[in-house]
Every structure is written in structure tokens, then in C-alpha cells.
Amino acid sequence: MRLLLVEDTPDLARAVQEFLRGEGHAVDHAATLDEAGAAMAVAEYACVILDLGLPDGSGLTLLRNRRGAGDRTPVLIATARDQISDRIAGLDAGADDYVVKPFDLRELSARIRAHARRGQGAPANRLAVAGLEVDRAGAKVWRAGEELRLTAREWSLFEALLGARGRILSKPALEEALYAFDDTIEGNAVEVYVSRLRQKLGPGVIETRRGLGYMIA
Amino acid sequence: MSASRPRWSLVGRLTRHVLATVAAGWIATMGLALWALTHEMNEMFDEEMEKVAEVTALLLDSAEHGHGRDAIPRALGLSPDDGEQMMRIYPEHGTPPLAPWPAMAEDGFAEAEGWRVYRQTADEAVIEIGHSRAWRREEVLEAGSAFVVLLLPLLALVVLLARRVVLGALRPVGAFADQVGARRPDDLSALPDAGLPREMQPLAQALNLYLDRIAALRVAERHFVANAAHELRTPLATARAQLELGGSAAAPAAIATLDTLTQRVERLLQLARTEAGLGQHRGETDLLRVLPLIVEEVARQTGVKARLDDGDLTALPLRADADALAILLRNLLENAVQHGTGEVRLRLEPAGVLSISNAVAEGAAFRPAPFERREGSGGMGLGLFIAETLARDLGLVPEWRIEAGRATVRLDFAALRP
Numbered sequence: 350m351r352l353l354l355v356e357d358t359p360d361l362a363r364a365v366q367e368f369l370r371g372e373g374h375a376v377d378h379a380a381t382l383d384e385a386g387a388a389m390a391v392a393e394y395a396c397v398i399l400d401l402g403l404p405d406g407s408g409l410t411l412l413r414n415r416r417g418a419g420d421r422t423p424v425l426i427a428t429a430r431d432q433i434s435d436r437i438a439g440l441d442a443g444a445d446d447y448v449v450k451p452f453d454l455r456e457l458s459a460r461i462r463a464h465a466r467r468g469q470g471a472p473a474n475r476l477a478v479a480g481l482e483v484d485r486a487g488a489k490v491w492r493a494g495e496e497l498r499l500t501a502r503e504w505s506l507f508e509a510l511l512g513a514r515g516r517i518l519s520k521p522a523l524e525e526a527l528y529a530f531d532d533t534i535e536g537n538a539v540e541v542y543v544s545r546l547r548q549k550l551g552p553g554v555i556e557t558r559r560g561l562g563y564m565i566a
Numbered sequence: 567m568s569a570s571r572p573r574w575s576l577v578g579r580l581t582r583h584v585l586a587t588v589a590a591g592w593i594a595t596m597g598l599a600l601w602a603l604t605h606e607m608n609e610m611f612d613e614e615m616e617k618v619a620e621v622t623a624l625l626l627d628s629a630e631h632g633h634g635r636d637a638i639p640r641a642l643g644l645s646p647d648d649g650e651q652m653m654r655i656y657p658e659h660g661t662p663p664l665a666p667w668p669a670m671a672e673d674g675f676a677e678a679e680g681w682r683v684y685r686q687t688a689d690e691a692v693i694e695i696g697h698s699r700a701w702r703r704e705e706v707l708e709a710g711s712a713f714v715v716l717l718l719p720l721l722a723l724v725v726l727l728a729r730r731v732v733l734g735a736l737r738p739v740g741a742f743a744d745q746v747g748a749r750r751p752d753d754l755s756a757l758p759d760a761g762l763p764r765e766m767q768p769l770a771q772a773l774n775l776y777l778d779r780i781a782a783l784r785v786a787e788r789h790f791v792a793n794a795a796h797e798l799r800t801p802l803a804t805a806r807a808q809l810e811l812g813g814s815a816a817a818p819a820a821i822a823t824l825d826t827l828t829q830r831v832e833r834l835l836q837l838a839r840t841e842a843g844l845g846q847h848r849g850e851t852d853l854l855r856v857l858p859l860i861v862e863e864v865a866r867q868t869g870v871k872a873r874l875d876d877g878d879l880t881a882l883p884l885r886a887d888a889d890a891l892a893i894l895l896r897n898l899l900e901n902a903v904q905h906g907t908g909e910v911r912l913r914l915e916p917a918g919v920l921s922i923s924n925a926v927a928e929g930a931a932f933r934p935a936p937f938e939r940r941e942g943s944g945g946m947g948l949g950l951f952i953a954e955t956l957a958r959d960l961g962l963v964p965e966w967r968i969e970a971g972r973a974t975v976r977l978d979f980a981a982l983r984p
Contacts, residue, residue: 364807433892
């Protein structure tokens with residue numbers, strides 16, 4: 350895979366490049382925003398590893414610009430900024446992942462692979478279902494680019510239905526998904542959460558098979 | 567501890583001082599008024615004595631040409647019973663009576679044995695009119711008493727008015743004190759000095775300078791910590807990456823040491839941020855934005871399963887600093903992972919109460935004392951101390967409980983709900 354490493358610390362950049370090349374990737378290096386912007390404009394990368402504190406500005410600027418231009422290349426932020434506000438800002442700007450320095454190179458590589466696969470159309474965890482885009486690893490759902498926020502119980506039920514896509518799941522089977530949260534489940538809990546899911550996901554996503562259960566076609 | 571001093575009130579003290587000054591002025595005025603009254607009344611009485619003497623002389627004169635000199639009594643008490651005023655008339659060359667005042671040598675006013683006497687010689691007769699000094703004093707005192715009695719209700723009114731005036735004059739002081747008292751500890755914005763009296767402007771300006779200095783120090787402290795984090799993490803990352811690449815036999819041990827160092831540096835930086843007042847800062851933060859990130863990160867780093875039940879909430883906005891919340895939650899979670907066993911459960915109730923619990927070994931206890939090393943722990947004992955300090959600064963009161971082999975920390979975020 351072809352990767353772009355945007356990092357202004359030469360020794361760290363060299364070590365990461367060397368490691369990733371050893372993993373079989375082709376790695377371009379940019380030490381500034383300008384270099385990174387120029388590289389992204391001419392080449393297609395499977396994943397970009399982006400530092401935030403660069404000599405000519407913040408990596409977030411580049412990320413926002415690329416996302417604004419419709420570039421969906423997976424971006425993994427690798428930075429020394431460890432505060433949650435920085436992380437939220439990075440994810441809000443369109444980053445796919447956020448790693449704080451110092452990091453384990455093998456873990457970095459694993460994350461790059463996961464995001465690169467998604468970007469290259471091998472979406473093991475990324476699905477398109479009934480007009481929805483679903484990220485199973487990240488427990489996220491979008492409709493027309495807008496994220497739909499599901500609660501943990503709603504996601505748990507939705508994921509169970511998603512895992513059995515095309516098959517009917519009985520009410521007891523769906524109750525299993527909710528047992529992770531409560532030892533005792535109310536008799537109508539499944540109906541309640543299916544109703545809430547329908548309100549959030551829209552009509553036609555979850556079908557009721559009377560007397561049998563529910564399914565996502 | 568020193569014994570607490572009794573509280574005193576500026577209004578009370580000013581009212582007392584104003585009233586004491588007014589009372590002193592009033593007493594002085596009364597003294598002067600009494601002196602002036604005495605003087606004026608004495609003049610009036612003296613004039614009256616002169617007139618009476620002249621009228622008597624005229625009567626004597628008309629008596630001589632009318633019914634004869636012997637028709638006029640030679641001694642006359644105007645009010646002989648009470649001894650207050652007396653007139654005596656006797657022949658010029660006769661023997662003058664010796665009481666109630668002695669013989670006078672010449673005409674005019676004189677003071678004698680408690681009497682004020684006016685003597686006039688007319689037509690071979692001596693007319694003497696005397697006023698008892700005691701009577702005159704009594705008359706002056708009666709007049710003065712009436713004056714005092716009339717002024718007493720006015721004095722009560724003055725007390726009332728003085729208190730109202732003092733209260734009114736001190737209202738800006740009270741408003742300013744209330745304004746300062748109502749500020750949150752993290753509020754370092756300038757105090758408005760518009761509308762303050764001239765005397766209080768220097769106080770507001772001095773306070774604002776002080777607040778500016780604290781704000782600048784706090785910003786500098788935060789910048790320092792942020793920069794220190796950045797400057798330390800990057801070389802650590804370089805060293806770690808180079809060790810990983812080197813692949814020497816000693817590398818794993820060195821990497822483990824480096825990771826421990828990183829963790830300790832991180833804790834110390836968290837402590838610095840905490841002590842720089844991070845928890846006192848208030849911002850808009852969605853707990854359900856922060857919490858899943860922390861849970862996912864700690865679970866990934868430690869390999870311990872952490873299950874978050876969000877209580878069917880998709881957002882829980884709080885008035886708190888996101889980084890303070892994140893450090894608090896991370897430390898609680900890491901403490902649970904480090905000192906407990908098995909899966910960590912995080913349960914958020916819809917009312918905004920978060921509980922973090924997991925199983926613990928027998929004898930486990932929460933020890934939020936800094937730099938207190940525990941047996942079997944490689945940490946510095948800072949995690950819970952930081953968590954407790956941040957919770958306090960955020961206005962939270964954590965409940966620490968160990969029951970039936972499970973340790974639980976409960977945080978009620980109700981106080982931070984907007």
C-alpha cells in the first residue's frame with residue numbers, strides 16, 4: 350500500500366518509514382503542510398499518517414481542506430497532543446483515527462492496515478444497508494453523510510440484526526443482545542428499542558415478521 | 567488556628583461614627599445655644615429691671631405731685647413669697663435694708679449674694695430691683711429643656727436617616743462585594759469598574775491587575791504543561807521507534823522502561839494540569855463524546871474489557887472542561903483496571919450518575935494519597951489523588967464503595983448539567 354507520513358521530526362519519521370517499509374508498504378514522507386498538500390494533490394494514498402504540530406501550521410488545517418474538497422483518504426492522526434479536546438477536534442475534522450505519541454509501531458501498522466482496507470473498498474466493518482452507511486468497528490451509522498447517534502443498547506440490537514442480515518431474529522435472540530446491559534429485561538424491551546431504532550434509522554430498515562421476529566433485509 | 571474575631575459591619579461602624587459625630591456636634595451646639603440663651607435672657611431680664619425701675623421712678627414722681635410721697639410704700643416685694651424677684655424702695659439718705667442683698671454703694675447693675683440687682687436713685691428715693699440668680703438659671707434651664715425636648719424626636723429621625731444614608735452610600739461597596747463573592751474560582755475576567763465610586767476605583771483596578779496576573783500565570787502554566795507534553799512525547803516516540811526497529815535482545819526491557827517513563831511523565835503532567843486549576847475551568851462538554859473515547863483507549867491499551875452502558879442517552883451536556891473530565895475518567899478507569907480483576911462496567915444512569923465498577927481482591931481499598939506506593943503497584947499513587955482533586959474542582963463528590971467483592975466509584979454529574 351502507498352502511505353503518506355506527515356511528520357516533522359526527522360529521526361521519528363525515518364524510524365516509522367523504515368518500519369512501515371519493512372511491512373511492505375511504500376511510504377512517502379512530508380515534513381510540512383505544504384509538502385503534504387502537494388503530495389496528496391498528485392498521488393493517491395491508501396492512508397495518511399498525519400502529525401498535527403508542523404512547522405508551517407496545524408495538520409488539522411490540511412485535513413479540513415482535504416475533507417472539504419471531498420477527499421475520503423483515510424487519515425490517522427499521530428501526534429504528541431494528548432488532550433481529549435485535541436482528539437475530539439481531530440475526529441471532528443474528519444480523521445479516522447487518533448494515536449498519541451509514543452506509539453507502538455506494530456499497533457500503528459495494524460491500525461493503518463485496517464483504515465487502508467476500508468479506504469480501498471474492502472470494508473469488512475463498513476457496510477451499506479438500506480441507505481445507511483454502517484461502521485461496525487466504530488459503532489457508527491450515517492444517513493446521507495449525517496451521523497445518527499445510537500445509544501449502546503440501540504447499537505447492540507442493531508448490530509445483532511446486522512449480523513443476521515437477511516435472516517429473521519426471534520425476540521429471545523434479540524433479548525440476548527440486551528442482557529449484556531441488564532440482568533432482567535422488561536417484557537417489551539425489544540419492541541421499545543426496535544421502535545426507537547426505526548425512529549432514528551427511518552422506515553423500511555427493520556422489518557417485522559409477525560409471530561417470528563425482526564430482520565434487516 | 568487563631569480564635570475567630572467577631573465580625574463587624576461597615577454599615578454599623580459608619581452609622582455609629584456618624585451618630586457619635588452628630589451627637590457630639592449636637593451637644594456642642596446645645597452648649598453654645600444654652601450659653602447664648604443665658605446671655606440673651608440675662609440681657610432681657612436686665613432691660614426689664616431697668617424699665618421697672620424707671621416706671622417706679624415715674625410713679626414716685628407723680629405721687630410727689632399728687633397724693634404725697636408717703637402714699638408710696640418704701641419697700642415692695644414683687645414676689646416676696648418665692649424669693650425670686652424683689653423690689654425695694656427706701657429714702658436716699660435712710661438706712662437701706664440688709665436683706666436679701668446688702669446695701670449697694672452706687673446706681674447700676676451689681677451682683678450680690680446670689681442676686682442680680684439694679685439700683686436707681688430718683689427723687690431722693692433709691693429703687694432697687696433684684697432677681698434671684700437661681701431663678702434666672704431656672705428660667706434659662708426651662709427654656710433650654712423645652713429646646714431639648716423638641717429636638718429629641720428629631721434626634722431619632724437623625725438616627726434613622728443616618729442609617730439610611732450610610733446604607734445608600736455603601737450600596738456600591740455591597741454590590742461590589744456581592745459581585746466578587748458570586749464569581750466562580752475559575753472566573754478571571756476583569757471586574758467592571760463602571761458605576762463604582764471614585765474611592766473604590768483603585769480597589770477594582772488593583773483587583774483586575776491581580777486577576778490579569780493570575781490569568782497570565784495560569785495560561786503560562788498550561789502552555790508550559792502542553793509544550794512539555796509535546797516536547798517530551800516526541801523524543802520518547804523517537805526513542806521507542808528506534809528501539810523497536812533495532813530488534814536487540816535488550817530492546818523489550820528498554821521499551822518497557824520507556825513505557826513506564828512515559829506513563830509517569832503523563833501522570834506528572836496530569837498532576838501539573840490539575841494543580842494549574844484545569845478542573846475549575848468551565849466549558850461545554852458532552853460526556854458521551856468523551857467517555858466512549860476514554861473507554862475505548864484504556865481498553866485497547868490495557869487489553870481489559872470495559873463495557874459502557876450509556877443509559878440510553880445519546881448526549882449528556884455538562885458545564886465542565888473536556889480535558890479535566892477525560893483525565894478524571896481515565897484515572898478512575900485505569901485504577902479499576904490496575905487494582906481490580908476482570909471486566910470493568912461503566913453504567914451511566916439517565917439522571918447523569920456514572921458508576922465504574924469491577925471485581926477486586928479481598929482487602930482492596932481506595933487510597934487517594936499522592937506518592938504513596940502500594941504493594942504490587944508500579945504506580946506513584948497519583949491516579950486517585952488526581953481524580954479526587956479534579957472531582958473536587960469540578961464540583962463532584964465521588965462515592966467510593968467496596969461491597970461483595972466489587973469496587974465501585976459513583977459520580978453524580980447533576981451539578982454540572984446546564
